[in-house]
Amino acid sequence: MINILKNRLKKGIVTKSISIDKVEIESLGRELQSAIKKKFGRSFHIREVDTGSCGACESEIIATTNPIYDLQRFGIDFVASPRHADALLVTGPVSKNMALALKKTYDAMPFPKFVITLGNCALNGGMFKDSYYVEGGVNKVVPVSFHIEGCPPAPIDIIKGLLRFVKS
Amino acid sequence: MMNTALIQSFDRVMNELYIEVKKEDFKNRCLALHKELNSPVMMMFAEDDRKENNDFKIYCVFLDKAARQWTIVKTKISPESKKFEALSKDVYSASIFERQIKEMFGIEAEGAIDLRALSLHDEVWPKGYYPQLKDFKIPGHDNLKSGYLFNKIQGEGIFEIPVGPVHAGIIGPGHFRFNVAGEPIINLETRLGFTHRGVEKLFEGKKIEEAIALSECISGDSVFAYSVAFCNAIEKIYGIEVPYQSQLLRAIFLELERMYNHVSDIGGIALDVGFSFCANYAAIIKENILSLNNELTNSRYLKGVNGIGGTSKKLDDKSRILLINSLISIEKDFNELKNMLLSNASFMDRVEKTGILRKKTAEDLGITGVVARASGVPIDLREISSETYKDEGFKLIKHQEGDVLARLNVRVEEFIQSLNLIRRFESKIKYVILGQAQDDTCLKEGFALGYTEAWRGALLFWVRTNKEGLIERCKIVDPSVHNWHGLTFAVLENIVPDFPVCNKSFDLSYSGNDL
Numbered sequence: 001m002i003n004i005l006k007n008r009l010k011k012g013i014v015t016k017s018i019s020i021d022k023v024e025i026e027s028l029g030r031e032l033q034s035a036i037k038k039k040f041g042r043s044f045h046i047r048e049v050d051t052g053s054c055g056a057c058e059s060e061i062i063a064t065t066n067p068i069y070d071l072q073r074f075g076i077d078f079v080a081s082p083r084h085a086d087a088l089l090v091t092g093p094v095s096k097n098m099a100l101a102l103k104k105t106y107d108a109m110p111f112p113k114f115v116i117t118l119g120n121c122a123l124n125g126g127m128f129k130d131s132y133y134v135e136g137g138v139n140k141v142v143p144v145s146f147h148i149e150g151c152p153p154a155p156i157d158i159i160k161g162l163l164r165f166v167k168s
Numbered sequence: 169m170m171n172t173a174l175i176q177s178f179d180r181v182m183n184e185l186y187i188e189v190k191k192e193d194f195k196n197r198c199l200a201l202h203k204e205l206n207s208p209v210m211m212m213f214a215e216d217d218r219k220e221n222n223d224f225k226i227y228c229v230f231l232d233k234a235a236r237q238w239t240i241v242k243t244k245i246s247p248e249s250k251k252f253e254a255l256s257k258d259v260y261s262a263s264i265f266e267r268q269i270k271e272m273f274g275i276e277a278e279g280a281i282d283l284r285a286l287s288l289h290d291e292v293w294p295k296g297y298y299p300q301l302k303d304f305k306i307p308g309h310d311n312l313k314s315g316y317l318f319n320k321i322q323g324e325g326i327f328e329i330p331v332g333p334v335h336a337g338i339i340g341p342g343h344f345r346f347n348v349a350g351e352p353i354i355n356l357e358t359r360l361g362f363t364h365r366g367v368e369k370l371f372e373g374k375k376i377e378e379a380i381a382l383s384e385c386i387s388g389d390s391v392f393a394y395s396v397a398f399c400n401a402i403e404k405i406y407g408i409e410v411p412y413q414s415q416l417l418r419a420i421f422l423e424l425e426r427m428y429n430h431v432s433d434i435g436g437i438a439l440d441v442g443f444s445f446c447a448n449y450a451a452i453i454k455e456n457i458l459s460l461n462n463e464l465t466n467s468r469y470l471k472g473v474n475g476i477g478g479t480s481k482k483l484d485d486k487s488r489i490l491l492i493n494s495l496i497s498i499e500k501d502f503n504e505l506k507n508m509l510l511s512n513a514s515f516m517d518r519v520e521k522t523g524i525l526r527k528k529t530a531e532d533l534g535i536t537g538v539v540a541r542a543s544g545v546p547i548d549l550r551e552i553s554s555e556t557y558k559d560e561g562f563k564l565i566k567h568q569e570g571d572v573l574a575r576l577n578v579r580v581e582e583f584i585q586s587l588n589l590i591r592r593f594e595s596k597i598k599y600v601i602l603g604q605a606q607d608d609t610c611l612k613e614g615f616a617l618g619y620t621e622a623w624r625g626a627l628l629f630w631v632r633t634n635k636e637g638l639i640e641r642c643k644i645v646d647p648s649v650h651n652w653h654g655l656t657f658a659v660l661e662n663i664v665p666d667f668p669v670c671n672k673s674f675d676l677s678y679s680g681n682d683l
Contacts, residue, residue: 134365
C-alpha cells in the first residue's frame with residue numbers, strides 16, 4: 001500500500017495537453033463539453049467492434065484511455081454493450097465471418113446512432129481489399145458517418161478525430 | 169536409427185534438412201522424427217504443384233534443437249486421391265494443421281481426430297471451395313446453413329455459456345463456449361477464424377517489397393517480428409548474409425517490441441484482477457516505449473523499418489543517446505511496477521495457482537513461447553536463430569509452475585533481460601549497412617523457412633518464390649495457433665471470473681491465428 005501511495009505522489013500528473021490547430025485542448029474541451037451535453041446528454045459513449053483488424057488499431061484505441069492521453073476527460077468513454085452506446089467505432093476490413101456480427105451489433109444500438117470507422121482497412125479493405133474473404137469496407141454493411149484515417153492512427157489523431165466528429 | 173532405405177531423397181538448404189519419402193512412409197517417418205527429436209509438429213502444410221509436376225506436396229516440419237536445424241519431411245500425393253495418413257491420433261500437435269490442409273486444399277488426412285473447418289465458417293462459405301488451390305474461384309452465396317458442431321457436455325446442473333464473437337472489451341473477435349458445473353469450468357471450446365482475411369492467398373503473386381508491407385499488417389502487435397521472419401525466408405532463398413551490424417539493429421527492435429508487449433500484458437493481468445493503479449502504471453511504461461519507437465523510427469509499431477538484408481533505418485548518435493536514456497527511466501518505472509505487484513498479497517492470491525498448464529500438456533500440444541517457458545518447456549528460438557544473442561549472454565528464462573504467476577514472472581524477467589540485451593547490442597553498434605531493394609537481376613526461384621522468436625513465441629514463414637521473383641506460396645504459423653489450444657486446458661477447474669486473467673496471461677493473437 002505504501003508503495004502505491006509513494007508512486008502515486010512521485011509520478012504526479014502525466015497527462016499530455018493536446019492542441020488542435022494551435023488551440024489548446026483544455027479550452028476546446030470546454031467548448032466540446034457543451035456540445036456533447038447538448039447533443040448526447042452529458043457524455044458520449046462508444047462501442048468498439050473489430051471486424052478483422054490486425055490489432056494495431058485496437059492497441060491505439062486502448063492507448064487513448066491511458067493516463068497520458070486520458071480521453072475520458074472530454075466526456076468520451078468506451079462501453080461494453082452496444083445498448084449503452086451512442087456510436088460504433090469499427091476497425092478492420094470486415095471479414096465474411098464478422099459481417100453478420102457487425103450488423104447485429106449495429107441493430108442492437110438505440111437511436112440516434114452513428115458509425116465511425118477507424119484505420120485504412122475499415123475504409124475500403126486496405127491491404128486486404130482483394131481477398132476472397134473480406135467485404136471491403138464497413139460501409140458495405142452499415143451506414144458510416146465519419147472516418148479516422150491511419151494505419152494505425154496515433155492516439156492523438158484518434159482523439160482529434162473523435163472531437164471533430166462530435167463538433168460536426 | 170532411421171531406415172534410410174525408405175528415403176527417396178535428402179536435400180539440405182542452409183539449416184533446413186528436407187527428407188522426401190513415399191506417401192505410405194510419411195506417417196511413420198514423422199512419428200519417428202517426433203520421438204527422436206522430441207519436437208512437436210511445428211508446422212505442416214500443403215502446396216499445390218499441379219501445374220509443374222501434377223501433384224500436391226505435404227511438408228511436416230520438426231525442430232532439431234541439438235543440431236540447430238529444421239527437419240522437414242516431404243511427400244507427394246496425386247490430385248486424384250487427395251488423401252494422406254493422419255498424424256493427429258499419435259501426435260496431437262498435428263491436428264490443427266490437418267484441419268487447415270483439409271479446409272484450404274480439400275486434401276483429407278485419413279483417420280484424423282478432427283477435420284472441422286477453422287476459418288471458413290459454413291454460415292458464409294459453401295462446401296467444396298478450397299481457396300488455396302491455384303484454380304480457385306470465389307463462390308456465390310446460396311442457402312448456407314451452419315453445420316458446425318461444438319462438443320456437447322451434458323448432465324444435471326451443467327450450464328453452457330456462449331461468449332462472442334463481439335466481446336465486452338476493446339479486443340479481437342472470437343467465440344468461446346464454456347461448460348460449467350457450478351462455478352468451475354469443466355470444458356472450454358474456442359471457435360476462431362472471425363478475423364480470417366485470406367492472408368496466405370494474398371501473398372501469392374506479390375513482389376517482395378509489397379509482401380514485406382503485407383507481412384507487417386498481419387498481427388499489429390508483432391509487426392517487426394513478422395517482417396523479420398518473412399525477410400529471413402527471402403534472404404535464405406537469395407543467399408544473402410545479413411551483416412552483423414544489421415543483425416544487432418534488428419535484435420534491438422525485436423527486443424523493444426517484446427518489451428512493450430510484455431509490459432502491456434503485465435498491466436493487463438493487473439487490470440483483470442481489478443488492480444487498476446498498476447494497470448495504468450504499466451500503460452504509462454508501454455506508451456513511453458511506443459513513443460520511443462516513434463522517435464527512433466517514425467513508427468510506433470516499427471512499420472516500414474525492416475527490409476531485405478537489414479533494416480532500412482539506422483540509429484544515429486542522437487537516437488542512440490535517446491535510446492539509452494529512455495531505457496534508464498523505463499527500467500526505474502518497471503522496477504516500481506514489479507515491486508508494487510509482487511508485494512501485494514491480494515494480487516498474489518489471485519494469480520498464484522490460477523490457470524495451471526502442465527508441462528506434459530504443453531509438450532503434447534506443441535505450445536511455444538512465454539507460455540511454454542512458464543510450464544517448464546525450454547523452447548526459445550533466440551537460442552538457435554543467430555549468434556547475436558548467444559554472444560551477448562542470452563539465457564533462456566524458464567519457470568516450472570505453469571500458472572498465471574509463472575507466466576507473469578517469465579514476462580517480468582524477460583523484460584529486464586531485454587533491457588540489458590538492448591544495452592549490450594547498442595554498445596556493439598559501430599556502423600550500419602542498410603538493407604537494399606533487390607534489383608531484378610538477382611531475383612531467384614527457391615524456397616526457405618524463415619523464423620524468429622516473436623514476443624509470443626516461435627513465428628514461422630515458409631516461402632516459395634517463382635522465376636519472376638514473385639511469391640508462389642507462403643505458409644505462416646503464428647505462436648497463437650498452438651497456444652490457443654493451451655488456454656482451453658489451462659482454464660479447466662478454474663472459475664469463470666478467472667477466465668479473463670487466464671486469457672490475458674496467454675495474451676494470444678486473433679488476427680495472427682486466423683490469418
